[in-house]
Amino acid sequence: MKKTKQLVALGLGIAMACAALAACGGGASTGTTAAPSTTAGAPAAPAAGETTAASAQAATSGGAGKVFYLNFKPEQADQWVALAKKYTQETGVQVDVITAASGTYAQTLKSEIAKSDPPTLFQVNGPVGLQDWKDYCYDLKGTKIYEALAGDEYALYNGSEVAGIAYVIETYGIIYNKKLLDEYFALPTASIKSIDQLDNFAALKTVADEIQANKDELGVEGAFGSTGMDSSSDWRFKTHLANLPIYYEYQAEGITSTPAIKGTYLDNYKQIFDLYITDSVCPPSMISSKTGEDAASEFALAECVFYQNGTWAYNDIKGNEVADEDLGMLPIYIGVAGEENQGLCTGSENFWCVNKKAKPEDVQATLDFLYWVISSDTGREALAKEMGFVTPFTTFTADYLPQNPLVLANDAYTKAGKKAVTWNFTTMPSEEWKNGVGNALLEYAQGTGTWDAVKTAFVDGWAKEYAAVNN
Amino acid sequence: MDKAIKRYFPVFMLPTLLAFVIGFIAPFILGVYLSFCKFTTINDATFVGLSNFAKIFEDATFGHALWFTALFTVVTVALINVLAFAVAMALTRKIQGANLYRTVFFMPNLIGGIVLGYIWQLLLNGILAHFERTLTYSSVYGFWGLVILLLWQQIGYMMVIYIAGIQNVPGELMEAAKIDGATSAQCLRHVTIPMIMPSVTICTFLTLTNGFKMFDQNLALTNGAPSDMSEMLALNIFNTFYSRSGYEGVGQAKAVVFFLLVAAIALIQTKITSSKEVQQ
Structure with missing residues (x-):
C-alpha cells in the first residue's frame, strides 16, 4: 500500500512538472513551423526550412526605439x-530580424503583428x-528613404499616402545556356x-523544336x-508567365489594373505554355510533382x-556545370506583333512598409535604420554585393552594382533600347485566382482538362475573385 | 490514500487545468467569436454576424472536401481496425519475437505526419514514375496514397490497444467455450470480440477523428493537388484562411462547422459502440 502511494505521488509529480514546463514553453517560441503552401506568388527560393530568428541585442539600448524586421526573402x-x-x-x-520560411510570409506576419511586440518593418x-495591411502602413511621404527613390513608380500608394517602398528590382525571362545554344547554332x-x-x-x-529533335546530338535531355x-x-507559370498576356492586354487597353x-x-x-511542356525534359504527365528546384538543377547540370x-x-545555378559567362536571359516571347522590341520582365513585388501601430520611437528607429541601410x-x-540586389535608390552609385550575369543581361537589353x-x-x-489558373494549367498539360478550363479560370475567375475580395 | 489525493487535488490539477484553459479553452472561445468577424489579425476584428457562414455555402471546394474526407474516413476506419485487429490476434499467439514485431509495427507512429508525407511522396512517386504518372496526377492516386500512408502509420497504434484488450479476455471464458466445443471462429465471434468492445470503441473513435482531422499528411503528400481534388477538410480550412484577403473569417467559420461535425459524429459513434460493450 505504501509503495503504491509513493508511486502515485511520483507519477502525479512528474505529470505536474511536465504540465508546468509545457505551459511555460508555449510563450517562448517565435515564428512558425515551416509548411509548404500555395501562397508563394513570389520568387521564393528553395525552402528555407525552419524560421530563422536572431536578435542583435544592444548592450546599452536605453529609452530609444528598436527595430523588428520581418524579412520575406529566405535567400x-x-x-x-x-x-x-x-x-x-x-x-x-x-535590431531584430526574423525571416519567414518560404511561402509562409502571410501566416507569419499575421501572427507576429498581433503580438505585443509587433514587427516595425514588414x-x-x-x-x-x-x-490586407493598409491600416498598418505608416505614410512614408517626406521620409529620407522616400526621397532617395529613383522614381515614383517604385512607391506603393494607398490613396495619396506612400504605404510602401520597393527595395529590390528583379528581372525574369527565359534563362539560357549560351554554350549549348551556340552548339545548336553550329549544327548544319x-x-x-x-x-x-x-x-x-x-x-x-523553331530553335526549341530543333533542339528537341537533336537532343542526343547536343547531349541534353530537352x-x-x-x-x-x-x-x-507553379508560380513560375500561373503568376510570372501569366503576367505576359495581362501585360499586353493592359497595354492595349491603356490600363494598369482591371x-x-x-x-x-x-x-x-x-502557345508559349505548349512549347514549354512539349519541348521539355519530361513528359507532361510528370510535371505535377516537379518543382522549381528540379528545373534549376536540370539547367545547372x-x-x-x-x-x-x-x-x-x-544563386541556385552558379558553381555547377554552367559557367557564369554562359548564362544569358531572353525575353519571354509569346507571339505578339512587335515583340522584337520587348525586353525582360522587370519590376518589384517587395515593398517595405513601416508599422504605423508600433510605438512612435520604434517607427523613428526603423526609418533611421532603413536610411542607414541604403546610404x-x-x-x-x-x-x-552580399545580397545581390539591384535597388531603386539614388544612393546606389555605379560602385554598388551586383555582379550577377543575369542582372547584366538585363542591363544589356535596357541599353539596346528594348522595352521592359x-x-x-x-x-x-x-x-485563389492564381491557384485556379495553376490548377487548370496543370490539368490541361496532363490531358485531364481542356484549355477552355484555363480560359474560364483566367477570365471568369478574375471577375469572381475580384468581386469576392472587393465587396 | 484517497483522502490525501483529495486534499492535494488542486496542487496537482491546477497547473494542468491552467495549461488546458490557456492552450485550449481560451483559443477555442476566441475562435468561435472570430468566426463572426472580419479580421486580418486576431486582435483587430470587426463583428460581421453570419456573413462568414453564408460564404461557406458559396464555396464548392468545401463540399468536395467534405465528401472526400468522409469517403476517406470510412475507408480508413474499416481498413485500419480490421488490419490492426488481425495483427493483434497474430501477435498475441505464442510466436518467437512477438515483442519485436509489436515494436516494429508500432514504430511508424513515432514519426511526424509531415515527414511521413514526404517520405511516402518519394516512395509512391518513385513507383508511379514507371508508368509516367505522379501522385498528384489525379485525386485517385492521391486518395489511395493517403490511405496507404495512414494505414502504415496507425495500424501499429491501434494494434497495441487491441493487444491490451485481447490479453484481458479471461482465460477461463475461452477455456469454457472450448470445452463446450466451440470452434476457433466461434470463440472469436462470441467470446473475444464481445469482450474487447471497449477497445473497439476507443479505436473507432481514434481512427474516425484522426481521419476527419487529418492535415499534415495531406499537406505533405498532395497539398490538395490537382485542382483541390485531394484536399481534405482541415487543409481546405487552412487554405481558405490564407487564400484571399478578407477571408480569414470564412476559414474560421469553416473551422467551427468542422468542429460541430466531428463532435457530432464522434458522440454518435461512441454511443453506438459503447452500447455493445459487455460487463465482465
Whole structure:
C-alpha cells in the first residue's frame, strides 16, 4: 500500500512538472513551423526550412526605439541578421530580424503583428497585398528613404499616402545556356544561326523544336527544363508567365489594373505554355510533382538549354556545370506583333512598409535604420554585393552594382533600347485566382482538362475573385 | 490514500487545468467569436454576424472536401481496425519475437505526419514514375496514397490497444467455450470480440477523428493537388484562411462547422459502440 502511494505521488509529480514546463514553453517560441503552401506568388527560393530568428541585442539600448524586421526573402536571411548586428554595433540600436520560411510570409506576419511586440518593418507584395495591411502602413511621404527613390513608380500608394517602398528590382525571362545554344547554332541542320535572330516567338519555337529533335546530338535531355507545376513552384507559370498576356492586354487597353480581364492574349499564353511542356525534359504527365528546384538543377547540370526564371535564380545555378559567362536571359516571347522590341520582365513585388501601430520611437528607429541601410557604406555593400540586389535608390552609385550575369543581361537589353515588361501580377485579384489558373494549367498539360478550363479560370475567375475580395 | 489525493487535488490539477484553459479553452472561445468577424489579425476584428457562414455555402471546394474526407474516413476506419485487429490476434499467439514485431509495427507512429508525407511522396512517386504518372496526377492516386500512408502509420497504434484488450479476455471464458466445443471462429465471434468492445470503441473513435482531422499528411503528400481534388477538410480550412484577403473569417467559420461535425459524429459513434460493450 505504501509503495503504491509513493508511486502515485511520483507519477502525479512528474505529470505536474511536465504540465508546468509545457505551459511555460508555449510563450517562448517565435515564428512558425515551416509548411509548404500555395501562397508563394513570389520568387521564393528553395525552402528555407525552419524560421530563422536572431536578435542583435544592444548592450546599452536605453529609452530609444528598436527595430523588428520581418524579412520575406529566405535567400537573404543570414545576410540581414549580419547587417542588423553591424548596425547595432555602430549605433547601439537593437535590431531584430526574423525571416519567414518560404511561402509562409502571410501566416507569419499575421501572427507576429498581433503580438505585443509587433514587427516595425514588414513587407507587402503590391496593391493586392496592401489591401490586407493598409491600416498598418505608416505614410512614408517626406521620409529620407522616400526621397532617395529613383522614381515614383517604385512607391506603393494607398490613396495619396506612400504605404510602401520597393527595395529590390528583379528581372525574369527565359534563362539560357549560351554554350549549348551556340552548339545548336553550329549544327548544319539549324534554321536559326545566331542569337540576334532569336527575337520573336516563331524563332524561339523553331530553335526549341530543333533542339528537341537533336537532343542526343547536343547531349541534353530537352530544350526546356521541366515545367514544374508542384504547388510550391507553379508560380513560375500561373503568376510570372501569366503576367505576359495581362501585360499586353493592359497595354492595349491603356490600363494598369482591371476588375475584369478579357483574356485577349490567352492564345499566346497557350502557345508559349505548349512549347514549354512539349519541348521539355519530361513528359507532361510528370510535371505535377516537379518543382522549381528540379528545373534549376536540370539547367545547372546542362541537361536543358532554356529555363524560365529570374535574377534570383543565379544563386541556385552558379558553381555547377554552367559557367557564369554562359548564362544569358531572353525575353519571354509569346507571339505578339512587335515583340522584337520587348525586353525582360522587370519590376518589384517587395515593398517595405513601416508599422504605423508600433510605438512612435520604434517607427523613428526603423526609418533611421532603413536610411542607414541604403546610404551607409556597410548597408550598400551588404545589399548590392552580399545580397545581390539591384535597388531603386539614388544612393546606389555605379560602385554598388551586383555582379550577377543575369542582372547584366538585363542591363544589356535596357541599353539596346528594348522595352521592359512591367510586373502586373501584383494586380491579380487573389492567391485563389492564381491557384485556379495553376490548377487548370496543370490539368490541361496532363490531358485531364481542356484549355477552355484555363480560359474560364483566367477570365471568369478574375471577375469572381475580384468581386469576392472587393465587396 | 484517497483522502490525501483529495486534499492535494488542486496542487496537482491546477497547473494542468491552467495549461488546458490557456492552450485550449481560451483559443477555442476566441475562435468561435472570430468566426463572426472580419479580421486580418486576431486582435483587430470587426463583428460581421453570419456573413462568414453564408460564404461557406458559396464555396464548392468545401463540399468536395467534405465528401472526400468522409469517403476517406470510412475507408480508413474499416481498413485500419480490421488490419490492426488481425495483427493483434497474430501477435498475441505464442510466436518467437512477438515483442519485436509489436515494436516494429508500432514504430511508424513515432514519426511526424509531415515527414511521413514526404517520405511516402518519394516512395509512391518513385513507383508511379514507371508508368509516367505522379501522385498528384489525379485525386485517385492521391486518395489511395493517403490511405496507404495512414494505414502504415496507425495500424501499429491501434494494434497495441487491441493487444491490451485481447490479453484481458479471461482465460477461463475461452477455456469454457472450448470445452463446450466451440470452434476457433466461434470463440472469436462470441467470446473475444464481445469482450474487447471497449477497445473497439476507443479505436473507432481514434481512427474516425484522426481521419476527419487529418492535415499534415495531406499537406505533405498532395497539398490538395490537382485542382483541390485531394484536399481534405482541415487543409481546405487552412487554405481558405490564407487564400484571399478578407477571408480569414470564412476559414474560421469553416473551422467551427468542422468542429460541430466531428463532435457530432464522434458522440454518435461512441454511443453506438459503447452500447455493445459487455460487463465482465
